[in-house]
Amino acid sequence: xxxxxxxxxxxxxxxxxxxxxxxxxxxxxxxxxxxxxxxxxxxxxxxxxxxxxxxxxxxxxxxxxxxxxxxxxxxxxxxxxxxxxxxxxxxxxxxxxxxxxxxxxxxxxxxxxxxxxxxxxxxxxxxxxxxxxxxxxxxxxxxxxxxxxxxxxxxxxxxxxxxxxxxxxxxxxxxxxxxxxxxxxxxxxxxxxxxxxxxxxxxxxxxxxxxxxxxxxxxxxxxxxxxxxxxxxxxxxxxxxxxxxxxxxxxxxxxxxxxxxxxxxxxxxxxxxxxxxxxxx
Numbered sequence: 001x002x003x004x005x006x007x008x009x010x011x012x013x014x015x016x017x018x019x020x021x022x023x024x025x026x027x028x029x030x031x032x033x034x035x036x037x038x039x040x041x042x043x044x045x046x047x048x049x050x051x052x053x054x055x056x057x058x059x060x061x062x063x064x065x066x067x068x069x070x071x072x073x074x075x076x077x078x079x080x081x082x083x084x085x086x087x088x089x090x091x092x093x094x095x096x097x098x099x100x101x102x103x104x105x106x107x108x109x110x111x112x113x114x115x116x117x118x119x120x121x122x123x124x125x126x127x128x129x130x131x132x133x134x135x136x137x138x139x140x141x142x143x144x145x146x147x148x149x150x151x152x153x154x155x156x157x158x159x160x161x162x163x164x165x166x167x168x169x170x171x172x173x174x175x176x177x178x179x180x181x182x183x184x185x186x187x188x189x190x191x192x193x194x195x196x197x198x199x200x201x202x203x204x205x206x207x208x209x210x211x212x213x214x215x216x217x218x219x220x221x222x223x224x225x226x227x228x229x230x231x232x233x234x235x236x237x238x239x240x241x242x243x244x245x246x247x248x249x250x251x252x253x254x255x256x257x258x259x260x261x262x263x264x265x266x267x268x269x270x271x272x273x274x275x276x277x278x279x280x281x
Contacts, residue, residue, distance in 0.1 A: 099189025
């Protein structure tokens with residue numbers, strides 16, 4: 001709603017209590033337009049780069065990819081100088097860095113006390129969360145493309161140094177599966193951010209999910225026969241790593257669907273509801 005005051009004219013003037021002319025106040029109804037989603041996504045992307053943690057995490061992706069590639073060229077056997085090996089090696093640190101970036105995109109509103117300003121400027125928390133999720137997915141997509149490019153460069157350089165032909169043993173379906181696994185891991189970090197809403201807690205929770213819990217489940221499957229067949233249905237990290245390697249069977253797709261529902265979809269719904277109802281201070 002906006003208000004405009006037009007100058008007093010013979011046609012517009014009205015008489016006041018004392019007989020003097022006053023300008024007529026007209027109210028003009030104007031539609032209130034919501035902030036476009038692409039602008040919210042752009043702001044969230046910029047916020048991911050502006051913070052000190054985000055600054056170094058983003059740059060560490062490229063640095064780690066180059067260091068990993070150099071390590072493979074220097075020490076890997078000639079038989080393992082293949083495109084798939086470079087992609088998998090570069091993808092391992094990405095599975096840690098990208099989920100942390102996604103978690104921080106949510107928790108920063110509470111830990112850095114910017115939530116009051118953010119949710120005042122955009123009084124629709126669902127749109128803000130959607131913008132954060134879309135920005136995180138775009139970051140993961142760009143990082144994945146960078147990983148593919150660095151892996152291709154490493155394959156060419158390694159083959160030249162070793163005096164062998166480059167081995168391109170990855171098809172398009174495998175590349176899509178690898179990228180999908182990276183996105184699932186990123187969304188896991190995003191989910192933990194919505195559930196915990198504290199940077200340190202979300203990072204620790206993801207480390208437990210990614211490293212401690214798979215080890216415990218592996219030991220349980222080794223020593224408990226009843227759990228061996230059950231593990232693929234409850235170990236989300238196992239199914240995500242299988243997707244990263246590509247070539248899933250029908251049973252493996254079913255395992256991925258169930259673990260994603262239990263570990264990702266349901267917790268994400270709970271986390272979003274908590275964010276929508278949480279008090280911002």
